[in-house]
Structure formats: C-alpha cells, structure tokens
Amino acid sequence: MATKQQEKSQQTMQELMASAIELFGTKGFANTSVAEITDHAGYAKGSFYRHWNSKDELFLQIVEQKFKQYRATRHDRVQSAADLEEAMNIIWDFLETILSDRNWSAIFLEFTVYSATSEPLRKLMNKSDYRLSNHVFAELMRKHVTSDFPAEKIGALNTALFEGYLIQRALNSEVLSLKDVREAAIALAVKNGTRRD
Template sequence: MSTKQQEKSLQTMRELMDSAQALFNSKGFAKTTVAEITDGAGYAKGSFYRHWKSKDELFLDILAAKLGNYREERARRIGEAETLEDVLDVIWDFLDTIVGDRNWSKVFLEFTVHAAGDSELRRKLNKSIYRLSNDIFAEMVGSHVISGYSAKKLGALNTALFEGFLIHDLLETGELSREDVRRAALTMIRTLAISGEASS
C-alpha cells in the first residue's frame, strides 16, 4: 500500500471512529448500528468492514486511542513521582477524567457489561492496552509497597472501588463525591502498602 493510500486509510478510520464515538455518546453502544456509523462519516458499510470485523473491535480501538493519550502524560508524571501518594494522584487524576466525562463513562460501563457475556471479548478488554490493569498498577506502585501485600491485589481493589463509584455516580445517588472515593482509595492503599492490613 502506498503512503498516500495509507494516509487515506487512516483518515477513513479516524472519521469512522469519530462518528462512532458521537453516536455511542448520544445513543449508547448497543443501540448504535454500523450503518449509522458509516452514514455519519459519509462512507459505505464496506469501508467499515475493511478496518474492523465488528462494532466491538471498533470500540476497543477507540478505547485504546483514549488511553494512549493518557499514557504519555502518565509516563511523564510517574517519572516525577517520589512517594506512593504522588503515584496514586497520577492514577486517580486519570480515573477522574473518566468520571468527569459522563457520556463516555456510561458507554464504557455499558460496553464492560456487554463484554462480560463474551469470554473472548472479556479477555481482550482485560488487556492493559484497554484499561489500567492490575499489572500496570503493580508496576507503578510496587516499589512503594513495603508491607509485602500484593501490589496486583491493591490494583484490583482500587479498580473495584473506582468502577463501583462509576455505577454509583451514574445512578445519581448523591451519597458520595469523587473526592470521597478518591480519599478512601488513597487511605486504603496507603494502609495496605505500609502495614499489609486494613485498620479496624
């Protein structure tokens, strides 16, 4: 494929991804069709299937692109972090951006539930390219854990707390703020990283 053809192909992909994201935000993942995505971008359906086998694959590419932008900033800030609190601030600043974009957080949760029913899709979604995985979390905080507590388990606890809050926030219960959950996560992780057990 020539350079010009590659550029045209990338442009087509970007336009289809932009169309899909706008539709996902307004209609949700399940209610958006491939035909609507291609119509919105001004392409025939064949253009979609030249790049993706399914709407699931398209969503994963959108998710990877969003997280790719974060990873560049995260790498810079992690390099400057000196304490466990500094590292956790970097992680939660990223998580806050997801909660702050209510349309995207709703679509992300919808897709996560959708993926839970498909073992292959679930396996893909658990890869670090698509989320703040337990492995990545462990890599970032591992050198600050002095208790011997599993850094991967800390990551899983942090993610469970965050994803639980996403549901709580979308249901608009109003009992907890992002700051409440962020402080609770920092306290939990700091306690387990230092002593290995939660305080009573």
C-alpha cells in the first residue's frame, strides 16, 4: 500500500508530465525549459529533478506511457486478425489514433528528429517502448506473414511510411493524404507478406 508521501510524489510527477505535454504542444520540445515546466505546474525545479535527470528523460517516460496506452488497445485485436490485410488495418487504426492528437504527433516527430543528434538517445528511441519498432511490428505481424519476406522489413517499411507522413503533414504538404499512405502501406505489406500460389 502506498504511503501518503508516495501518493503525493506520484501526483507531483503526473502534474509535471501534464505540464510538459501542454507546453511541448504549444511551444515545442526544444523551446520549453525545465523551469517553464515546473513554473507552469506550480512546483520548484527541485521537484522535477527528484523524478528525472533531464528533459529528455521526462519525454521518454511520456512516450513510453503514451505508447503503452495505445498498444493496450491494439495487441489483442492484431492477434485475432484473420489475415495480414486485417492486421495491417488494425495497425493503421492504431497509428491514426496517434495522428488524431495533432499536438502529440508533432511533439513526437520533433523529439524523434532531436534524438537523432545524440547516440545514446537514438539507441533508446529505437527500443520498442518508444516507437513502432521493427521488432515489435515483426512480432505482431509474424503469424500473418505467409511469404518468405521478413516481417521486420514489413515493419520497417510501414514505420518509414508513417514517419514520412508525419513529416509531410508537419510541412503542410497536401500531396498525400493519410488515406493514400494507409492504402499504400497495407498494399505493400500484403503484396510482400502474402504467399502467392
């Protein structure tokens, strides 16, 4: 059973995370300081550093929590899909959930690009807890792939299309719609991942 101090600490952490998400959404990750996060939440900077060593660490925890929420609704549905096409549609329903929160998807894109500038951060971002990694995708899709095409490659192609779409949307490019990207990703997966007799 949690003590009152542990409950207060958890509440402080959640309030700081909520403050960070709000500020990252309005100002961007790079333009938001730890001091602004703590001021906005009504805490001293020391409260922040009791929970995280850096803004990067805070953001990784936010990503991990967000993806756990998204994944909880996706996993069982994918496992019970009848075939690869149905599984891919479930995956894209999941990805569209991420896209529906425009602020969150923009923040995630900014942080993904930012993480490319740091080797340790880049390694962390490639872990399954922080993105739709090739490994996680392969495990979700493996039972639905009936060809010799590696499920990891289907995952990598799908992730590239999704993240490419995030960039296109951030740049306000209207050449491709989400529907276009979704249909292309599913068609590519089905073409490569389905055995032809």
